[in-house]
Amino acid sequence: MIRVISLLLGLLVSANLLASDDWQQYKSRFIAYDGRVIDTGNNGISHSEGQGYGMLLAVAYDDQDSFNQLWRWARKTLGRHDLPLFSWKYDPSVKPHITDSNNASDGDLLIAWALLNGGRKWQNSNYLNASRRIRNAVLDNMVHEYAGHLVLLPGLNGFTGNGYIDINLSYWVMPALLAFAAEDNQPKWRALADSGEQLLALAKFGDAQLPADWIRLTNKGKMTPSPHWPTRFSFDAIRVGLYFSWAGLGDDPALQSIKQFWNAGGAKPPAWIDVRTSEVAPYAASQGILAIKALLSGQSISADLSADDDYYSASLLLLSKLAEKQ
Template identity: 45%
Template sequence: MRKPACAALLVMMSVLVSPFSHAGQAWEQYKARFFMPDGRIVDTGNGNVSHTEGQGFAMLMAVASDDKATFDKLWQWTDSTLKNKDNGLFYWRYNPVEANPVADKNNASDGDVLIAWALLKADARWHDKRYSTASDSITKALIAHNVIRYAGYRVMLPGVQGFNLNSEVVLNPSYFVFPAWQAFADRSHLQVWRELIQDGQRLLGKMGSGKANLPTDWVSLEAGGKLVPAKAWAPRMSYDAIRVPLYIAWFDKQSPLLTPWRTWFGQFSREQTPAWVNVTTNEYAPYMMEGGLLAVRDLTMGQASGEPEITTKDDYYSASLKMLVWLAEQ
């Protein structure tokens, strides 16, 4: 009678043990490079500023690593330093060398989403309702301030200010964090999250541009429903849009939305895949993908990369993508 009981215990233990239990070294490497004692993550490729995106990324990593002490420092710094008490969202950028480190009062909706998602995961892992209560407040604020209906779609604007231009709205497809939206739908049972998922997928299916047939970093949705590369940015699939296949694969590894990405990546050898493509001119980056960009390529192509190694060559963004791919693979 003891053997089945032991087997059941082993199965239960394997479920409870973090997917990062074997990747503790990568998380420690990441923290050593980018985590400050006050609880903020520094963007080493961008003057050591901090963003809500980075706070959210690291909060997800900390939950997966069962590192409650670090999670709490990340969350406490984010909540006390970046919280906009007027709308319940977060100032997107913190620059420690400015007299007012949060001079720009706008939010970045993907950062807010990532933070709220990490808080939900934190309650599930550590059984503290304060985390999920905080998550609910953020998601409620996102619906109130960032989610609109436009041109027949339910969309999440990239920020409260500056993206609804009446005759068009500007979207960032890398802000469509499908697995997080699904978690919010499962928790709240609100139809708005399911509509965001369905319409986000519909939009992505129509966003491909040029020979590459890929979405650009920033996309304009016109009042009539037409989708074109946003005018204020270079028409490139670049460092933002690379997160699109990451979040698609994280949500559904069998999604047909991955097909154009696989087609584009597949025409190059792994080490000779350009870092970006201009969809208007078909010009490629003169340098190749490496680090975290290659990790996303591997995930998209179904080539599991296993435990990441965070090297001195990896800046904050490259290291973050590596870690997120590892999370998505779980």
């Protein structure tokens, strides 16, 4: 179960412990003038996840001007009109730009956590109030009991069916859940984090015994890789190691198979593996994934941003450094 951590989660490390060059590069390459975070590996779209990552990094690097730009763009462009949640996808190449108004609960959690951190750091009640509204909306709309588990729906629409739901364990942003539990004195946040641990321990598929990116949970409690997505331990599920480590849970036994898979691949493990067929990616893991591997192994993360890093790899690298320093 969740262990007591020696620091107050959500209060990020001071900027002087981090390499400011990384942040300057990140801003120049991935953040537009108006505060839109650009997913360079995904045809230049933007999404709530990217805004949340950018806002978290802005707090960590004590860059309130950038934080305000990022938050303004997220609020005005992605903010939904019915709930204080966010449409997950913005595509600059088509009109209307919001091509999918469904939310993504991990993006909602990341933005709420960044606002909580920013509100504390800069003593800004507007940030704190906005974070609280998002948190309440997530609890009221996205967290449900199902098949004996407390689950986080990935979005408001499209993830439930006749006798099943599809979940994504990388949407459990564990350090955010613990920060919210402390801030709100709300046991449901802690229970959701505990449930994430329990579900990860059960999500062991194929010879490698790894979690798939997307998992189908039936009303009987059975878990299988969801047939609606590639049955891979891939670019979603790799974040589980980052979030668990960041929450002080890097030694959780449920992470052992992830560590074994990455260690078996040596210095350059494959980027993904199909948990059903054991087919592996024909290309190596990115620098961002390698940073999570180092974090789980207790190794120092010494890599700097490189020209080869796209938005996602760069984000994982900087966030892993943040988790390491915290």
